[in-house]
Amino acid sequence: MTSLSDHAGFLPLAQLPSLVAQLMAHGYQCLGPTLENDAIVMRELATADSLPRGLQAEQAPGRYRLTQDPQQRYFAWANGPQAIKPQAFAPQESLWRVERDATGALTFAAVLPAVRPQAIIGVRACDLAALALQDAHFMRAGRRDAQYAQRREQLFLVAVQCAEPAATCFCASTGDGPTPATGYDISLAELADGFITVAGSAKGAAVLQALALAPATPQQIETARQQGEAAAAAQTRTLPSHTLRDSLMSRLEHPRWDEVAARCLACGNCTAVCPTCFCHAEVDEPALSGASSEHARIWDSCFGESHGHLHGFNVRPDIRSRYRQWLTHKLATWHDQFGRSGCVGCGRCIAWCPVGIDLTAEVAALTASEVPS
Ligand code: SF4
Ligand code: SF4
Structure with missing residues (x-):
């Protein structure tokens, strides 16, 4: 587990596209938040400059509306309808195929997805926790799902601290957010003038190293920590902390x-x-x-x-x-x-x-x- 203070760097706001460009240079297809049908969904980013800015998501039971973020942040929206589940557990896919030859003999073959390395930008702490649960199901010892594993192993996860949880969020009470603690390659915490960056894997460290960032200052790290605490305190829904x-x-x-x-x-x-x-x-x-x-x-x-x-x-x-x-x-x-x-x-x-x-x-x-x- 890595924390905000572990070898944290600072990515100035104007250099966010350079992180996306660096991921692309490392061979990743980049998925990120995209505005589609009045909701934020993860789609392929055409260029390093395609990340939307200044959006918030107002949510309530049976309600989701995008509003303007007066601070014009990149990640002020809480989660959208689509988690990162489809990137590893495809909504529909072939598992195997059987063919009959001229003699009537049948040949069975597994169908594996053709996937390329994929970086997802803007993953929330709750979705990292959910992915760990999906991993536990699909990649358990002795029952490894070949299609899921093939997709999962190609994922590079750029997580983002939630500073503006929706009214429907309660990740603080389940212990899964709002600040990502584990399961990411790079984690970001958005401040007014840039991002605290932390590498969570060797792959993440290699991408950040190429950006040659200055270290984050103790004050920047403290601001991000307080931001996470305030986001947790702002959540009004809860589940009991004991097992139900x-x-x-x-x-x-x-x-x-x-x-x-x-x-x-x-x-x-x-x-x-x-x-x-x-x-x-x-x-x-x-x-x-x-x-x-x-x-x-x-x-x-x-x-x-x-x-x-x-x-x-x-x-x-x-x-x-x-x-x-x-x-x-x-x-x-x-x-x-x-x-x-x-x-x-x-x-x-x-x-x-x-x-x-x-x-x-x-x-x-x-x-x-x-x-x-
Ligand atoms: S979303 Fe779930 S709980 Fe709500 S009406 Fe549909 S099935 Fe029922
Ligand atoms: S709040 Fe819990 S049950 Fe509802 S969608 Fe999220 S993880 Fe699933």
């Missing part, structure tokens, strides 16, 4: 599940934007000729009706059981699988839920009362 495993699992018949089910549309938006959700479906796509077939993986949601189908019946036939499955997996049984909660406090499921369902409010309602008898 037992309290949620003892409330599987709580009437609150009926109440939330009456509002939930089972649209799956929350799972699509969640950086830790990894459920997927697998489908076969045979060629009409019968000569070949591809086996593909596509993102799926536990809110979908088909997700609960098992051998002729549905184990989760109603929205109540699907919402309960999502929340109890994310916050309770995830502890059994991964040793921690599956929520990193990014708040996306709150902002992007069309009816504004707020998991922090649902947890508070579920756990406020005694276990119903």
